[in-house]
Amino acid sequence: MKSVADAPSTELNSQEPQPVILTSELRKVYRTGFWLNQKVVSLKSCSLRVYRGETFGLLGPNGAGKTTLLKLLLGIIRPTSGRGLLLGKPLGNGSVKHHIGYLSENPYLYDYLTGWEFLQFAAGLFEIPRSVQRQRIPQLLELVGLSSQDARKKILRRYSKGMLQRVAMAQALINDPDIVFLDEPMSGLDPVGRFQMREIILSLKEQGKTIFFNSHILSEVEQICDRVAILAKGDLVCSGSINELLGKNNAYFVKGTGGDWEVLQKWIPSIQFAPDGCWQGKLDGEPYDFLASLHLMGGQIMTMNLSRPSLEEFFIQQVEKTQKSFQ
Ligand SMILES: Nc1ncnc2c1ncn2[C@@H]1O[C@H](COP(=O)(O)OP(=O)(O)OP(=O)(O)O)[C@@H](O)[C@H]1O
Numbered sequence: 366m367k368s369v370a371d372a373p374s375t376e377l378n379s380q381e382p383q384p385v386i387l388t389s390e391l392r393k394v395y396r397t398g399f400w401l402n403q404k405v406v407s408l409k410s411c412s413l414r415v416y417r418g419e420t421f422g423l424l425g426p427n428g429a430g431k432t433t434l435l436k437l438l439l440g441i442i443r444p445t446s447g448r449g450l451l452l453g454k455p456l457g458n459g460s461v462k463h464h465i466g467y468l469s470e471n472p473y474l475y476d477y478l479t480g481w482e483f484l485q486f487a488a489g490l491f492e493i494p495r496s497v498q499r500q501r502i503p504q505l506l507e508l509v510g511l512s513s514q515d516a517r518k519k520i521l522r523r524y525s526k527g528m529l530q531r532v533a534m535a536q537a538l539i540n541d542p543d544i545v546f547l548d549e550p551m552s553g554l555d556p557v558g559r560f561q562m563r564e565i566i567l568s569l570k571e572q573g574k575t576i577f578f579n580s581h582i583l584s585e586v587e588q589i590c591d592r593v594a595i596l597a598k599g600d601l602v603c604s605g606s607i608n609e610l611l612g613k614n615n616a617y618f619v620k621g622t623g624g625d626w627e628v629l630q631k632w633i634p635s636i637q638f639a640p641d642g643c644w645q646g647k648l649d650g651e652p653y654d655f656l657a658s659l660h661l662m663g664g665q666i667m668t669m670n671l672s673r674p675s676l677e678e679f680f681i682q683q684v685e686k687t688q689k690s691f692q
């Protein structure tokens with residue numbers, strides 16, 4: 366059995382870089398049903414650290430618990446057990462709200478306000494002075510690619526899905542936050558919109574902001590994130606930099622001629638002939654031992670390239686592993 370001493374703690378070591386987000390065995394069980402007698406385990410035991418200035422991507426299939434974790438970090442819901450710190454304060458502490466921006470999965474926007482009025486309303490909640498609002502609102506509209514005219518004239522009811530996502534992003538940044546939480550920021554955006562959102566996230570990173578975001582769009586995550594974590598069925602399956610995660614699965618793709626086919630099949634289980642008559646496939650074993658063995662067989666190597674899976678392949682492998690362990 367796990368002892369209390371084994372549990373990752375929220376105690377900080379003054380020698381280490383200070384995380385801005387720190388969770389220790391965070392767990393959330395929802396109670397549902399008329400008598401609240403049914404349990405849904407949404408998050409099992411999540412321990413993670415996110416450091417200042419990092420872009421951190423939380424990945425996972427539908428229902429994995431991503432939004433639940435984000436809501437726990439923001440203090441919107443309370444954990445069933447476990448602890449966490451946000452900017453050094455316990456989760457749910459109201460004093461950090463001024464330093465946080467949040468783009469929710471399904472932003473609730475006021476249909477009959479124009480984009481400009483909505484941003485003024487959001488700025489009012491943070492008690493941002495009018496003089497600052499007059500500067501910041503047009504800057505944010507420009508950043509998210511909404512024209513000032515549209516924002517002044519059109520009510521949100523007449524915005525397209527992509528325009529709503531942009532105005533919601535502008536609202537998340539209205540208080541010039543230190544940490545920005547984004548739940549599926551690319552959702553509803555066309556390829557140009559996704560590119561612009563990526564540029565916005567990169568520009569926030571350049572300003573030194575910490576970005577924590579949930580996403581399904583793995584190619585985007587691969588391009589922008591310093592570190593990622595994968596959640597599956599409420600379990601934190603792995604976390605680390607893209608290089609750490611994908612590097613662990615390094616494999617060589619080899620192409621050559623000659624040698625003993627039976628021996629080659631042992632080294633390269635997926636071996637097949639290429640149109641040019643060479644054999645090729647993914648090496649299963651130590652590259653130096655293989656080269657020595659090939660030399661002894663009288664074979665010749667033509668190319669040998671390091672092939673690593675994309676984040677998408679890695680993600681699918683990890684999720685499938687978790688699904689099998691539940692069967
Ligand atoms: N308020 C709630 N009451 C009961 N169960 C809930 C509640 N909110 C979420 N859940 C359940 O918790 C699990 C995780 O949900 P969550 O919304 O965190 O997933 P997600 O990873 O964000 O999924 P998606 O990618 O679809 O947004 C799901 O099984 C969901 O049905």
Ligand SMILES: [Mg+2]
Pocket residue numbers: 431432433470548
């Ligand atoms: Mg979600």
